[in-house]
Amino acid sequence: MAQRADDVSTYDYIIIGGGTSGAVAARRLAENNINFSVCLLEAGPSNHDITISHIPGGRFSMYKTSLDWCYQTVPQKGCNNRTMAVPRGRLLGGCSAINDTFVTRGTKADYDRIADMGNPGWSWKEMLPFFKASETFHSTEWHQADLDIHGTDGPLHISMTPLAPISEKILESFIDNGFDYKPDMFVQGDYEGIGHIGRTVYNDGLPYNPINGEGVFTVNTFLCGPQARGTVRLLSKDPISKPIIDHAYLDNDLDVAVLAEGCRLCHEIIMKGRGTKDIIVGAWPKIISHPNDMIGWKEHVRTFASSGSHPAGTCKMAPESDPMGVVDSRLRVRNVKGLRVADISILPILNNGHPQILAYAIGEKVASMILQDVDVSK
Numbered sequence: 069m070a071q072r073a074d075d076v077s078t079y080d081y082i083i084i085g086g087g088t089s090g091a092v093a094a095r096r097l098a099e100n101n102i103n104f105s106v107c108l109l110e111a112g113p114s115n116h117d118i119t120i121s122h123i124p125g126g127r128f129s130m131y132k133t134s135l136d137w138c139y140q141t142v143p144q145k146g147c148n149n150r151t152m153a154v155p156r157g158r159l160l161g162g163c164s165a166i167n168d169t170f171v172t173r174g175t176k177a178d179y180d181r182i183a184d185m186g187n188p189g190w191s192w193k194e195m196l197p198f199f200k201a202s203e204t205f206h207s208t209e210w211h212q213a214d215l216d217i218h219g220t221d222g223p224l225h226i227s228m229t230p231l232a233p234i235s236e237k238i239l240e241s242f243i244d245n246g247f248d249y250k251p252d253m254f255v256q257g258d259y260e261g262i263g264h265i266g267r268t269v270y271n272d273g274l275p276y277n278p279i280n281g282e283g284v285f286t287v288n289t290f291l292c293g294p295q296a297r298g299t300v301r302l303l304s305k306d307p308i309s310k311p312i313i314d315h316a317y318l319d320n321d322l323d324v325a326v327l328a329e330g331c332r333l334c335h336e337i338i339m340k341g342r343g344t345k346d347i348i349v350g351a352w353p354k355i356i357s358h359p360n361d362m363i364g365w366k367e368h369v370r371t372f373a374s375s376g377s378h379p380a381g382t383c384k385m386a387p388e389s390d391p392m393g394v395v396d397s398r399l400r401v402r403n404v405k406g407l408r409v410a411d412i413s414i415l416p417i418l419n420n421g422h423p424q425i426l427a428y429a430i431g432e433k434v435a436s437m438i439l440q441d442v443d444v445s446k
């Protein structure tokens with residue numbers, strides 16, 4: 069229980085930031101032992117009465133409001149000097165309350181590499197129980213889920229994105245072009261193929277409304293594992309001033325080539341693949357045209373690419389020998405007693421996918437490590 073003396077409350081654990089990882093850690097610590105006092109400090113309001121934060125797609129109404137930290141990058145050289153918004157949730161739930169809800173875990177190789185970098189306990193096999201701990205998976209008739217790797221009784225409800233009328237046609241085009249169909253690959257940690265994606269949404273009641281006649285459809289190409297490394301620097305001594313954020317997007321030739329090739333390949337598959345070639349007639353609006361060579365696709369991505377909002381890695385987890393390391397593999401800040409950092413900032417490399425499921429798992433893992441380290445004799 070919290071102790072009060074001379075108007076000062078003391079707690080066993082203080083968690084700063086009730087975001088994706090922080091809220092999970094607070095819950096697990098609090099539910100483990102009723103004698104522990106846990107204080108969760110969140111800068112923004114509770115999400116409870118903010119209806120828009122419970123609606124998939126409602127996030128757009130929260131941007132550039134008091135529910136968003138409203139950061140901005142400096143001009144991005146690799147993107148023709150465009151600046152980009154850096155939305156970050158400023159409410160209970162953090163970015164998980166304003167995100168796109170997509171569920172991927174990254175590849176097995178990402179985690180095995182993180183462990184091989186000198187971070188014991190972070191391999192795919194060791195992270196799997198934490199992924200599962202968060203999740204209650206709701207299976208769907210049409211989807212062949214690998215039920216062995218899903219969780220069944222966690223607080224986070226996950227279901228598959230409903231099929232759109234064109235989904236089967238897109239699948240057909242990719243399979244026609246040699247992609248293996250692996251329905252649940254995004255949670256199995258093996259991404260070579262084509263599969264379906266889940267969302268942290270269940271029973272949203274939002275049906276797809278197919279429209280007869282002309283329709284518009286978009287393929288999003290994601291650059292995972294970018295080579296360029298950005299920076300976050302202080303603007304002034306004022307802790308309230310916004311930092312200088314430079315993601316260094318497309319500031320590396322390999323990143324540009326991979327993203328451009330991803331766009332080119334998707335375009336080719338959609339335009340020529342068996343399932344879609346007779347349905348997709350061309351660019352929209354009709355007055356624009358798609359590039360027809362790699363030079364054109366590279367310019368296309370420099371002009372139009374935007375952020376997937378997955379920045380990470382400002383408090384790198386690393387062994388003592390790494391001068392850039394901030395926390396050790398148990399997320400303890402070097403040379404500071406009783407302080408840990410546990411959120412997406414600790415990643416030494418970005419996972420190949422979306423990071424929210426990993427943020428939930430980091431919350432699960434830090435709570436488990438803290439509880440292992442508790443000295444019950446005190």
Ligand SMILES: Cc1cc2nc3c(=O)[nH]c(=O)nc-3n(C[C@H](O)[C@H](O)[C@H](O)COP(=O)(O)OP(=O)(O)OC[C@H]3O[C@@H](n4cnc5c(N)ncnc54)[C@H](O)[C@@H]3O)c2cc1C
Nearest residue numbers: 085087088089111162163167168169170411412422423424
């Ligand atoms: C627009 C958008 C779309 C995204 N889409 C997806 C997606 O579809 N799938 C996916 O997997 N990932 C997605 N992400 C990324 C994912 O949501 C984040 O990487 C993840 O939620 C980060 O979790 P976190 O715990 O590290 O930080 P956060 O969830 O951001 O938590 C940080 C918390 O700390 C609070 N805080 C900050 N400073 C203070 C302070 N001084 N005092 C008290 N509290 C403070 C903040 O208000 C916030 O609540 C998206 C992100 C955004 C922004």
